Amino acid sequence: MNDEQQGLQQVEQYMRAVIERAESSGILGERPTLPLYRVLAYHLGWADERLHPVRVEGGKRIRPLLCLLCCQAAGGDPAAAAPVGAAIELLHNFTLIHDDIQDRSRTRRHRPTVWALWGEAQAINAGDAMFALSQLALLEAADRLPSDSLTLLLKAFNETTLRIVEGQVLDLSFEERPSVSVTEYLAMIRGKTAALTTFAAWAGALVAGTDLDRLERFRRFGEALGLGFQIQDDYLGIWGRREETGKEPADDIRRRKKSLPIVLLLEAASRPDREFLDALWSRPEVSDQAVAQVLGLLERYGVRERVRAEVERLHREAQALLEEAASPGPARDALAALLDRLATRSV
């Protein structure tokens, strides 16, 4: 097992430990119809639909990995960042459980979502519990940190949560609005996606005891990485191949999602093209023919190239920040590899 795997295993242990502790001290015991903590285990890939223990894909744990590697690359012991990594992954999964309710998404990671199986009301509870558990995981870092660092970490963690929620508020509002500016779109992903990668990189370096200047570079590295990750995701939502993404090609067009390519297209389109698109968005379904027309417009207005260029720009920016922030060594190499993987990934 390499260092990375070992670090993630520690993260997983912290996640399991806070959940098990909560379960054993809880009021539920054997009683309830809904075994709350088993449902969380299901969501995290530790249990099947009948809540029996299994081990399936429950997320790639990219965010805790980022945190651990940044801690190491800043000269710290990644083991000290493991509870922070656990808190980050639990926080991320709390937002996913609630997002799935809000977006009416019935599947995630090829499995039914929590609300699809146990209903909305109990999925709200599951997300709320996961959020409280993320705070408890973060408090596990208390023993290895000076108390003012702990307070700083907790404040930033909850401010990060607010940014994520704000991003989700904005994203939901986009669905109801005819047009969205690029500025608004970027504000949205800065909250919804990049806030947590920003926190992960920053928190890893903080646990390592880095000076303020370096801390700021790690923070910006995490942000550029998160923005690039999201825009690559938007790229794949339109130009990803079925073999790679497991979704229909142009899935985001069919779902009329206001992702970056669409926002750019709406901004660039001539009046008649814009009217065509607006009319399309107001219909109940998007036909295959209409999808082909939108794809044609995206090419014609050079949107595909602009999106690719933006992913590459953010990739280079993150690379430069990484070189400034991190000392040469295996952790920096691993972060560079993670960055490459996220910017060029096909799933």
Added chain:
Amino acid sequence: MNDEQQGLQQVEQYMRAVIERAESSGILGERPTLPLYRVLAYHLGWADERLHPVRVEGGKRIRPLLCLLCCQAAGGDPAAAAPVGAAIELLHNFTLIHDDIQDRSRTRRHRPTVWALWGEAQAINAGDAMFALSQLALLEAADRLPSDSLTLLLKAFNETTLRIVEGQVLDLSFEERPSVSVTEYLAMIRGKTAALTTFAAWAGALVAGTDLDRLERFRRFGEALGLGFQIQDDYLGIWGRREETGKEPADDIRRRKKSLPIVLLLEAASRPDREFLDALWSRPEVSDQAVAQVLGLLERYGVRERVRAEVERLHREAQALLEEAASPGPARDALAALLDRLATRSV
């Protein structure tokens, strides 16, 4: 202005301060369709439906008052407990926003609920943001506390949240089940209602720097008070008068809520009475005649007296714990008065 009012005003200031700070550092600015933080202000009674500033009843702030008075009664400066009180009130309101979605409640405190006005998806966001804000309020106590007390406080705060969520999980599960035992019912209110009053009393005493033995008495005082409060609420849900509660008499029978009187009745009822009740519960609506029959059964099986006796027993228990825990003085008197008010209240 007396001490109590002054203390609650400080609590209110902390609540407003964390929300204003979050709003000004947030990504939303003037942009969104939904101004997240104004919606929270609406829920708390600081804004009207059009989100213009007003000052209406936004809750009685009983829990922060309990926290401040316990701090003072334990020999502490209640001002030190004000951020904790703010955190408690924000946490309480986060759970209310989510409960209203889960219970499909369209009004609270004579005003439309958040989800009724802005939809479920955004109400989930509002609750999530309120939860993160409650943590930030609690961190405002950091400056005035030794760091190990802060960690203890934060752990207990999040464990309390888990107990509240577990209580809600159990409560929702009751709706789908034919029978609920008294033990299960008590476990449910111990989580859903008493966990937060328990925390409030304990945290107030902790901030005062009380010894462990006294701390435990304050904790148990908060628990007895919370259980009594909830059972009195259940009493009023059936025998409260319209002039007092603003609700139909026997509202909980009409809503077929498995509150303590019903749980006791189901447990005590003879086979034919039990079959009558089960049949009633499976019908879409409860007629006035059926309500009268259930009221008759509650009298016949002595349930009304049993519920009253239980409220009085918890009242006496809380009084005794208060006398053991608190030194004589105005704070203890105020707590005794609060206790009397909660146990004999008619709304």
